[in-house]
Amino acid sequence: MSTTTAPARTATSRVAAAATVGTALESYDFYTYSYFAAFFAGPFFFSALGATGALLASFATIGIAFVVRPIGAVLFGHLGDRIGRRATLIITITLMGVATGLVGLLPTGEGWAMLGGVALVLLRVVQGLSLGGEWGGAVLLATEHADARRRPFFASLPQLGSPIGSVAAGGLMLVMFSALGGEAMAAWGWRVPFLLAIPLIAVSLYLRWSVDETPVFKAIAAQGTRERNPVWAAVRTQPAAFGVAILVALLGIGSYSLMNTYTMGYGVAELGYDEMQLLAAATIGGLLQFVTVPFFGWLATRIGSARVVALGAVGTLLIAFPIYWLLGSATFAVLVVLMVVGGILPTASWAALGGTMQELFHGRHAYSALSLAYAIAAVLSGFIPYLTAELGTLTGGAWWHPGVVLAALSALTLVGAIAAGRMRRLGDEDADAAQAVIAEEQPVPA
Structure with a gap:
């Protein structure tokens, strides 16, 4: 009996790794660029706009990737529902890694500012396109291989990519700032985190090549029920579910943009915190998610994914104002506590949003539906640092x-x-x- 069950366990762990590694690289790229935008992008490429203008322009480059993300969602969602989840995810991870690595090769200096800025925007466009097709496929790769009992938990595993990427990017920046100092980081050290994305592509590609296509897509292909235009089919046949999916994703995505991008720049420029303190607090909060994300995924198997999302939303609503009131006069210890508490509650919504959204849509257009709904939520969330900065200006920097x-x-x-x-x-x-068909096809043990 052991010889018949071991392959299933091996396949399950490999699928989980393949689904998680892509979102981890995506998150690493996102946070690396977020820290770069907060500390370096403005002075390097947009200094002609003045201090405030440069900061706003650097935050806007974050938003550019999110603007084109729906285009990537349409493109790669179509491919994911037509040629398969696995093949599409191989394409998206390759584009993401190459574009991120090239950011580390951009020229800087007064004579190169305009060229560097244009190239930076173009690479952010490529990153945004690949981002549009990554997350939805990763969730489906994880859930469509899992049985009903474990599906909400497996849907949470791609969400582990966020703390993995956050800790990797924040930890690396923290170590490099400590070892090199601000002057060396501005001179050349900032390039290292971007260039490391290139070898990480090899690991990601190996894991995704090693898994099989999902049972759901195999069944759809075998039955000849693939949609000719899956994006349009999803919006036309399930418009209510599409709108609900966007709302479900807002807090999980938006809270990270607010806490790890805007709050970083705001904490340094307005509240007087040291960059090292903020990076350390964010890294500690990210480490905690290695426990909280699987926990909330497990909780979703008990009470349902939608209820876990709601639990996180209610908790975050209650602490939204107290956190920023305390942040204005916090010691480092209190700062860490605030980052931890401010991370745990939105993490509940983050961990369970994949399972909640996956439940809403038919498999024949699920890749397109999940990708586009998530991308639209990401577009709205991507401009949160910019909009929050504008709100701060309008309110005179009110806490x-x-x-x-x-x-x-x-x-x-x-x-x-x-x-x-x-x-x-x-x-x-x-x-x-699809799982029932697989069970019927399994040979009876001798």
């Missing part, structure tokens, strides 16, 4: 202005989670049917 943004995200996601919990689980029905 509560970031809390308004966090509370709004929480309320919208809570509405989405409640609606999702009342909808039919079409994605689970398709996955259960």
Whole structure:
């Protein structure tokens, strides 16, 4: 009996690794660029706009990748529903790694500022396109291989990519700042985190080549039920579910943009924190997610993914203003506590959003639906640092202005989670049917 069960366990762990590694590299790229935007992008490429203008322009380059993300979602969502989840994910991870590595080769200096800025924007476009097709495919790769009982937990595994990438990027920046100092980091050290993305592509590609296509897509292909235009089919046949999916994703994505991008720059420029303190606090908060993400994934197997999303939204709504009130006069120990508490509650919504969204859509257009809904939420969230900065300007830097943004995200996601919990689980029905076919095809042990 052991010889028949071992391959299944090996395949399951490999699928989990293949789904997680891509989102980890995506997150590493995102956070590396976020720290770069907060500390270096403005002075290197946009100094002609003045201090405030350079900061706003650097935050806007983060948003550019999110603007083109829906285009990538349409493109790669179409491929994912037509040629398969696995093949599409191999393409997206390659584009992401190459574009990130090239950022580390951009020229700097007064004579190169314009050329470097244009090249930076173009590479952010490529990153945004690949981002559009990565997350939805990773969730489906994980969930469509899993049985019904474990599906919510496996849906949380791609979300581990965020703390993995956050800790890797933040930890590397922290070590390099400590070892090299600010002058060397500005001169050449900032390039190292970007260049490391290139060898990481090899690991990601190996893991994704080693897994099989999902049972759901195999069944759809065998039955000849693939949609000719899956994006349009998803929006046309399930418009309510599509809108709900966008709301569900807002807090999970937006809270990271707010806490790890805007709060970093705001903490240094306005509150007087040292970059090292903020990086250390963010890294500690990211390490905690290695425990909280799997825990909330496990909790989703007990009470349902939508309820876990709602739990995180309610908790974040309650602490949105107290966190920023305390941040204005916090010691380093209190700063760490605030980053931890401010990370745990949104993490509940983050960990369970994949399972909640996967349940909403038919498998024949699930890649397109998940990718586009997530991309639209990411577009809205990608401009959160910029919008929060503008709100801070309008309110004269009032301590509560970031809390308004966090509370709004929480309320919208809570509405989405409640609606999702009342909808039919079409994605689970398709996955259960595909798993049943596999069970029937398994040979009877001698």
